[in-house]
Amino acid sequence: MTSQNRNVPGPDQIRRAPKVLLHDHLDGGLRPGTVVELAAAQGYEGLPETEADRLGRWFREAADSGSLERYLETFAHTCAVMQSRDALFRVAAECAEDLAEDGVVYAEVRYAPEQHLTAGLTLEEVVEAVNDGFREGERRAREAGHRIRVGALLTAMRHAARALEIAELANRYRDRGVVGFDIAGAEAGYPPTRHLDAFEYLKRENNHFTIHAGEAFGLPSIWQALQWCGADRLGHGVRIIDDITTTDDGGVTLGRLASYVRDKRVPLEMCPTSNLQTGAAASYAEHPIGLLRKLHFRVTVNTDNRLMSGTSMSREFERLVDTFGYTLDDMQWFTVNAMKSAFIPFDERLAMINDVVKPGYAELKSEWLFRQTAVTSGSSASSG
Template sequence: MTSPSPSLPTADQIRRAPKVLLHDHLDGGLRPGTVVDLARQSGYDALPESDPDRLGRWFREAADSGSLERYLETFAHTCAVMQTRDALFRVAAECAEDLAEDGVVYAEVRYAPEQHLEGGLTLDEVVTAVNDGFREGERRARERGHRIRVGALLTAMRHAARSLEIAELANAHRDAGVVGFDIAGAEAGYPPTRHLDAFEFLKRENNHFTIHAGEAFGLPSIWQAIQWCGADRLGHGVRIIDDIQVADDGTVTLGRLAAYVRDKRIPLEMCPTSNLQTGAAASYAEHPIGLLRRLHFRATVNTDNRLMSGTSMSREFELLSETFGYTLDDMQWFTVNAMKSAFIPFDERLAMINDVIKPGYAELKSEWLFTQTAATRASSPGNA
């Protein structure tokens, strides 16, 4: 008897599948109800809506503008309510809980400490509050039967001048839950080369960093992030598609930068829904991830900002499965890619792949095969 042909995973299978998330912003993933609660507690009265459901819709609609700059404006509200230790602790704990509930087993969540100082906290106090919150969220997840590990990425804003200070902060907390560094914010006019001193410091300290590049700006941003700054990963990187030509007959030609990114296995932190909102892609079907997966780039699937995009890892995989016909095998490929690219030690990455990810997908595939085989037998003529 031949094996059933591959079919799309169900929503439940996608949710239960072990997933790895490398690109998620802490201030872009708050629960709408938490934003309302924290605003009330802090006296922040500038929210556009006071009802959590309506507020959640407002964030999604405001972010769905086709402009990265407009998209970034929505963060004024979330950052405004994240200015105390209690608020940061709560948001971080809920982040870990929510990701674990969605089947995420490893996540790197980023935030900019310099944006959380208005309540009098020091940079170190901000980092400690978030790290403590992640540990509490991991503990609560375990109580519910979920396994998750969350590492923090400290982000410097590319329009500001504190990147070296934040890089030093990341290095100081690297054994206490911080796994790397990032720069973020509007790309146009703020090239990564403005922050070379931070990247040189991190390289001297043998530390890891990713750079937002190739999202709203094109190939020069990617080239600078890799060749001048030495980024370990590219945040988004969707514009690498500009260096790939597909002829009418389907022949694919890679430019030298695209070939270098593929050859060097430089991870691409792709965020499909967010990329549509900011205008980096026109539709899911036209998102570069489809071609990059076929060409075996080190592509990964991410959420970027779960609140603003109204998304989750499960939703991203559901949309990609519906669009490109991705199966559980494809999901495993993306997930292993992400785990290989994480900023934790090699032996810990390997253990996650061999002890958590591969067994998790093997169980789901076995379950799927059993269901398909039973359905085939039930529908065969001999059982009519």
């Protein structure tokens, strides 16, 4: 079946399609112009470029450089300008606006409160500033004719020793804008088991958490995140492919861990462009998402760091559509997967799926079918 008679979406349809985002870092998604303006206002002189377009290009090139040190340097600059309430409020509001403009209807955006304390803010003040910013961004989006809901994930850094403190913070602000917890940072040498007290606390409180696992480190990090820590989702999880064997004749064998992940419907927060930058995949065509989608793992599509990757949800889907020929049906499948896996109550997830996601895709499919019918009718008339 050719793309002409399959509902393969174009860029405009991809942008208008309702999308759900589970893995996006607040400090990795700033507008370059905002970084420049905040740096000037705060007297921060460390930026490598002071013109917005050039700075945006620098961030992308640094992320593509293959140098971990240079990649991490990018976050030093964004965090440096996110140390006041006003800055955090602005960045969060613009994040919600930008996602809504891109067709995202639900997003969980993560950040580490402990990285925003150098100017004297308390952890609570950081959380409240970001929450207020998200609400303002949602309001501005509504005024612009867009619908979005944003929840915060509070992140603890793997190399630090504040995971339990941040987990307790996430629990205090539960139902007040914070929907869950995460740990991030270098996987190798900093296993999630270092923070078991935080995960045990969250489980006792019946709270939700995801863990960055299976990106830079392999299957052991996935196993630990699931079996020792009890993660609800896996941040990235691309290395689960290491437990899947394929043969030249198309045969596929799943190892015990891969079978467990698929059977238990563990959500995988995959970020294709970011994975290419960090070396977790060599190309879009070789990204594990293609095989995992065929095998019906609960795969979701995400941005990770929109500034560093020069990406958006629409761009991620454009690359997947171009690479794998995905249709609107595939996009809906990924989106429903993500909404099913969100850290909000079941009835609210179901309402988003039935009232927003499915109707949005149904409209796009009807539009596509109408266009195809018109093209076919026109061809028939011409040949007659």
